Amino acid sequence: MKDIEDVLNSQKVELQKLQAPEELEDRLRTALNKTTLQKIRINKGFIAAAIAFVLLFSYNFDTLAYYSKKMMGYETIAQGSISELNEEGAGQEIQRSHTFSNGVEVLLEGIMFDENELVAFYKIQSTGLNIDEISLLMEINGLNPIRYSARGGSGVHIDNQTQFWVHSFEAPKFYEKWLSLDITMLAHNNSSEQGSIKFTLDRSKAMKRIVKQDIGKQVEIENLEINFLTLTASRLNTTIGGLIEPLQTNSQGVRVWESKEQPTLKFDIFVDDAFYDTAYVGVNFSNKKEFKTEVRGLPLEFNGIDFRNFRLVQMKMADNSVDISFDTRNLVVDEDLIITRVYQEGDNTCIVIKSKGIPIMGLFRNDKQVKAVDESDYSELPVSPKAVERVYRFEGQSPDMTLMFKVINYTQYADDTTKVKVL
């Protein structure tokens, strides 16, 4: 898929010269002056009827999901609780498709949904065209004037004519019943085509709400106060809501490294004292910010949930690539990144790097990436007050190699004992 950023970058120089025309303000004012907000006349009878309709025929989150059949072909891409639910045959079967004029068919096989998320399982098939030559953009539309956006997904390429996808969307509002999966197909020959798969939401197949809990607890880390407010969970999805507030401004001493990427708060969710999942929250140091983060759904039965291992990860961009050999000594890549030496150890190549943070890098031989012996060895280590040497091991050996750096991670941990007991 050609990303909007690519389009913007490719036309950067021309676009930078582009200025909004002077008449824009008048056009906006004219448009608004013709618009009035409609006052809704409240008809009590209508409201009573609507409430009765919702109660009788609409969504009941506490209803157990009815079971249909397992959707086949999605085993490798459905992760965590979605995978478990699919194994059990949970969710709503749809089995409706749209075929585009070039023979590409999108088959919506089924959905899973709760009050936080809708997950679509769909298959793309082509009778001749290579699917890699097209891009498909998905959105779900219903009564709500703002469409339900795609939030991310994963797909598997079976061959040039078949792909399976699991795609997450915002949850439909409680009043939605008739929805459509609207698809825009973009082909490399600059043509586009719209398609739509209409389906009816069967609310009896919604995932049962297991927990809806106010939390009301705070954690402090690096001059940020994290207020945990709510937790809502089904077997499909656990959503944690809260507020992050800076306790001091940057000028008052908050340690922030030069960073082009958004700092991330990470914490682990423990269920019955066993690690269950890790949550990620984007943070900033200047403003109070509400957050909502999602992790895998909860099991039906458990005794307790708590959050632990609070850490703040800041990334410094270190987009750099250096040629190295076994003769490399004290090569400065970045002010916080020195390759002190490279040596052989058995069949492995060892690279000694001195830094405060943890570099994320890849070693290449003849343009092929070399497997790290233990990729996760240092990734979660806390930032060191002074640069320290660490040995990174890669499989195989070669006289000439290229080491590519992407970022340096700086992880700061809250006190070990910090824990938020939710239930």
Place this chain on the structure above:
Amino acid sequence: MTELELVNKAKDGDKEALIQLVMARQHEYYRLAYVYLKQKEDSLDALQDMIIILYKNIQSLKNDEAFFSWSKTILVNCCRQTLKKRNKMVYLSDIEEQDYNEDRNSFGDG
């Protein structure tokens, strides 16, 4: 007046506050529309459509700080609608996917 104050006023139905918010980033909005539509008139039309939708829906915006990303998403939708009418192709991108993923994994994040 800060952006957040303007958003609050716009939520109270203040049309001028909404115009100020859009005009504060007029070039950004216009460039985004122009990338999609490649025409001045269509881009202005899309911006007009956008401000009407913003006016009618701003009360549903829960996070005031997200005004600009929200409004740009609406502008992209308006551009798509215009494209549908024109049945003309430009490269589109699912930029909302990035917005809604901001709290999830980021590259290199351990």
